[in-house]
Amino acid sequence: MSGMVQLTMAGDVAEAEEMQEILRNAGIESSIEQAPDDDAVSVLVPETEREAAQDAIEALTEPDDLIAEP
Secondary structure (H helix, E strand, O other): OOOEEEEEEEOOHHHHHHHHHHHHHOOOOOEEEEOOOOOOEEEEEEHHHHHHHHHHHHHOOOHHHOOOOO
8 A cells, every 4th residue: 555645735624635535525535734833725636636626626726726845
């Protein structure tokens, strides 16, 4: 099994949970993790699902809503 990798950073927990819901609906496992020295929250996905997860987030969000890739 591959490890979890950062998909993107969310501005807060609520935003991260919205992304998790999008990923869950696409059948992609995810988790969130508070950045230790920042207010941002990391959205993590399995390494093997990263491309599909990015596609799912891009397909279901407005371009202005997206946060830059890590």
